[in-house]
Amino acid sequence: MTKRNTQQRRHTIVRQLNEQGEVTVEQLAGLFQTSEVTIRKDLAALEKNGLLLRRYGGAVPIPSEMVVESESQKVSNQKLAIARCAAARIRDHNRLIIDSGSTTRALIPLLGKRHGLVVMTNALSVANALRDLENEPTLLMTGGTWDPHSEAFQGQVAEQVLRSYDFDQLFIGADGIDLERGTTTFNELVGLSRVMAEVAREVIVMVESEKLGRKIPNLELPWAQVDTLITDDGIDEASRAQIERSGVTVICAQSNKQLSGE
Template sequence: MTKRNTQQRRHFILAQVNELGEVAVELLAKRFQTSEVTIRKDLTALEKSGLLLRRYGGAIALPQEIVSDEVDSKRKVAIAKAAAELIKDHNRIIIDSGRTTAAMIPELSKNRGLVVMTNAIKVANRLLALENEPTLLMTGGTWDPHSESFQGQVAENVLRSYDFDQLFIGADGIDVDRGTTTFNELVGLSQVMAGAAREVIVLVESEKIGRKIPNLELPWQRITTVITDNNLAPGIQKAIQACGVKLICAEL
């Protein structure tokens, strides 16, 4: 069974569980003329990606309260789509941890030959679920439960060994006078990521712009582009552009 066929089978399984609410291992094995062991592996992989829940003899759809919490907002999706449009086939990119950056991944299904580095397990799992699975690189390092990502010197040293076309990174806030800001004091990896990429693209919702958060993550000099939604006030738009940064306001 090729990797392509595996991904097609898993896409079908996910569609079935979302339509019917549950699926059975035995019936899926007959449908695909494969072993129940293979189907169980499929269900395990889909569960690890947060797409369904395993149950005895099969799997069920995620409870609605979980789905509601996980569905990305319209703003995040619009920003993610605008970001994905900047990616060309065969680009080498970094995708940092975060819900907005992770929302880009379904949009990458049209790209070929991507090489993607990430420090987030959730991002990695979503990338591996793509039919045109990109070459995946992981930073490794020390797990930080706050950001749900790997951080620290090991991760930084790994990144210094590569060069990338683009970094896609989120932010807890943007200080119009200084740059991106964060609640997390672990900013070293973000700065190394920025140093390893020719373009630094920040994905942030408009409501976060203007937040005064103590920890400066990336100063304006390190940032190429800011992508936000179209609810940003004209005065703030001009202030950001005056810092020499390209500004993209995605339509909702």
């Protein structure tokens, strides 16, 4: 199978697993006439989606006692809708920064059809997700001091690394949105976010509408450093107009319907 058939291959892997009770990397590589590296990426992606458990050399089904309810479908659709709008702005060979956060991570599976990407991140979770892509981008890590609150690297070393490059786009989330000032965060370490914005030609904030108006003391990015805000269709017109008056383009992703995967 070709790379265009990744989803079909993964569906078949799940079916084989359900029928046989266990699959091996070697067996699947032979079945699909592809490399074991590709199969391991398939298994990693399927495990992340809660469809199997990896074991040495293969995978087994998830035991029934480990199956739990997923998060609200509404929230899931909001994040996916925002991620789809963000992914539509990315072109082959773009140089990206992807910050830590659950909304920015939702963007990563949608990058699999892009070629020649270069991605810098300060988050191990983002780096691991990028490594699961079949068209794996060139991955750059900031390094620096590990911050357990944000689960990402921060500090002067990370800032110096970022300033050694220039990027087309920054994709960054937020804990809250101050309609008058900009994006806000619970984390007091905001220096790296501002450096990320400085070295990117376009700064794209990805945030759910429920975070608009949250009173959080730490200003992360003032509106002067933000080019585009992508949110869901829960934003009210007054809030949208106020943000746009600050010179920010506001994109409202349609999240009020079931969204199918790419």
